[in-house]
Amino acid sequence: MxxxxxxxxxxxxxxxxxxxxxxxxxxxxxxxxxxxxxxxxxxxxxxxxxxxxxxxxxxxxxxxxxxxxxxxxxxxxxxxxxxxxxxxxxxxxTRAIRVRGVWQTISLPAFFLRAAHFDFRPGVPDASLFPHRTWRRVVACALRSHEMAAGIYESPAGNRDLRAAIARHIGVSRSVSVSPDDVIVTNGTQQALDIIARVLLEPGDVVAVEKPGYSPPKDLFKALGARVIGVPIDSEGLVVEALPGEAKMVCVTPSHQFPLGMAMSLSRRRALLAWAERNNAVIVEDDYDSEFRFGGRPLEPLQTLDTTGRVVYVGTFSKTLLPALRLAFMVVPPSLREATCKAKFVTDWHTAIIAQAALARFIDEGAFARHIRKVSRIYSERHEMLTEGIKSNFGDYVDLVPSSTGLHIAAYARSASLHDINAIASRALELGVAIGSFPLEGKPQAGLMLGYGGIETARIDEGLKLLRRCFDERERVPRRRPKAA
Incomplete structure (x- = not known):
């Protein structure tokens, strides 16, 4: 060199x-x-x-x-x-350059830095099920495509064929009826949220998020200068009556609430749409893993119920294919189409052309639908096995949250605090078992998440036995009593 x-x-x-x-x-x-x-x-x-x-x-x-x-x-x-x-x-x-204080409050993820033999971490698909041979073929076709031959920049909105393929896919699988012009291809869900926030929010504006909820979006909005307010969740999803009236944007996971796992009821969905119309707010619907449904009747997405152009629908291929692909999309109402394209342009111009062209062919050939059918059968078996295993072996420690969608299940600890659950998770990781945890706002107890995408079916029972051992060990640790006054 x-x-x-x-x-x-x-x-x-x-x-x-x-x-x-x-x-x-x-x-x-x-x-x-x-x-x-x-x-x-x-x-x-x-x-x-x-x-x-x-x-x-x-x-x-x-x-x-x-x-x-x-x-x-x-x-x-x-x-x-x-x-x-x-x-x-x-x-x-010389003196160090000062950064904005908000960056002192944000941590880099360390969740996936250590491998686990029994991987119950949420949101992880099974990489061994990915159709590598088919993907190599469509990538090879993409390398021979006109776009690569031309070697020029792509539209910020994304590859036209991929946007059309996505529109057809969600039209069939989720009843989301849209034009390819409404679809913007992004590098993951997080970038989609970043683009929407850039388009809508001024410093100091209020964003409402679910509590408990997914933390990276909250960090993103804080970094952009927004005020983030958590809104409680109950058995029907987001409590609409608790939404702050000044919120300009509401981020929700209505099909499979993260981390608890329940679906937002139809009446609550309609109430949320009506609230957004009254308050001139935008709803961001994060539909991150709803392709995997193992029971119950599917509910209509907020985007389908929306009649006033208030919903931005966000989907991702990180759960259905691989997170490493960094491919996602959002469906925006016509009023936001031009601004979101401009925001995507100033962010990174466009997502990688080869990956977009390959995915377009992958969807159009039917390979994506076949892959979803195949992995859904496997994930359904793991979902049932994990659910029964928690009910049978952990009933004295946790209460399972009913869920029939996605790649993880959640449970409330009956008496364990977040400190206890984190200690259990740390001990479990020493034994090769990885789980997720989360706090319950306003309650001393905590919650835990168990994913079934990243663990082989044959390892679930043994992994649960090791996890039960960690709960038992923690139960034997003497509790500290408060000092007498």
């Missing part, structure tokens, strides 16, 4: 080349075995005599920093252990 060397203002050119290459070797920028640029090329790049570069290389060879192979070139020696380069923050003596 080309190696940057600065000779501006230098007089000892050979010595400067030697010192800069040597330092790059010592701090790891040039790795052992890596080929150094030929002397002729470096001389031409630096507009100096070749003999000047040759003298520098001879010094590196003489001191063992490099080795030479006739006819092959000059290479970094293997005898020097590379050191990690010092960051500018450690080398600098």
């Amino acid at each position: 080309a190696f940057h060397i600065s000779l501006v203002g230098r007089t000892d050119l050979s010595g400067e080349i030697y010192r800069q290459i040597r330092q790059a070797i010592l701090d790891g920028r040039l790795r052992p075995g890596e080929r150094l640029p030929p002397t002729r090329e470096m001389a031409a790049e630096l507009t100096i005599a070749r003999s000047t570069v040759t003298v520098a290389y001879e010094s590196l060879l003489a001191e063992g920093y490099a080795t030479s192979h006739t006819g092959a070139g000059t290479f970094v020696s293997h005898q020097f252990e590379a050191k990690r380069p010092a960051s500018k923050s450690r080398r600098s003596t």
Whole structure:
């Protein structure tokens, strides 16, 4: 590769080349075995005599920093252990640049940094079920497509074929009747929420979210300067009467509330739509995993019930395919279409063209529908096994929240606090069992989530036995009594 060397203002050119290459070797920028640029090329790049570069290389060879192979070139020696380069923050003596205070309140996710033999983490699909062979074929077709041949930027809204395929898919699977012009392709749900927030919110505006709910959107809205207000959940979903009247946007998961798992009742959906119309607010409907339904009658999405253009419908392929693809979409009402396209443009212009073209073909060929049917059968079996296992073996510790949709189930701890549940989760992870937990606002107890997408069916029973062991161990830990006054 080309190696940057600065000779501006230098007089000892050979010595400067030697010192800069040597330092790059010592701090790891040039790795052992890596080929150094030929002397002729470096001389031409630096507009100096070749003999000047040759003298520098001879010094590196003489001191063992490099080795030479006739006819092959000059290479970094293997005898020097590379050191990690010092960051500018450690080398600098000036004051650190201050960032906005909100970033001190936001943590990077560490949930998936450690692998688990018994993976009950929520929201994780089974990567082993992904149709890799079919996907490789559609990616190969995408690489030969007109868009790749042209090599130009895509529309911010996304690949036209993919938007049409998405419109057909949700039209059939969710009764969401839309035009491809209403669909915007995004890099995951989080970017869809970011775009909507950029379009609608001014600093200080109020966003209502579910409580408990999914935390990344809350962090996003805070980072954009919005005021985030949690709204309680009951057995029918979001409590509409508790919505703050000044909210400009409401984010909900009506088909499979995260994390509790219940579906919002039809009457509550209609009440929410009426509230949005009265208060001139927008509803963001996060329909993140409703493709997987294992019982009960499906309820209509808010978008389908909406008659006044108040709902932005957000869907993702992270649960149905793979999170690594970073492919999602949103359906926006006509009044927001132009602004959301502009917001997508200033954010990252457009989502990767190859992935979009591949997914369009994958859907149009029927491969996506076949994949959903296949994994739904497997997830249904795991859902039933996990549900029965919790009821049978954890009834003295938790109360299961009924749910027939998605990739996880939730339960309320009967007496364990969030501290207890987190301690149980930590101990479980030591045994190779990963679960999720969440606080219950205003209650001393906590909740836990158990996903069934990322764990093999044959491992569920053993994983639950290990988890039960962790609950039993925690139950034997003496409770701290409050000190007497």
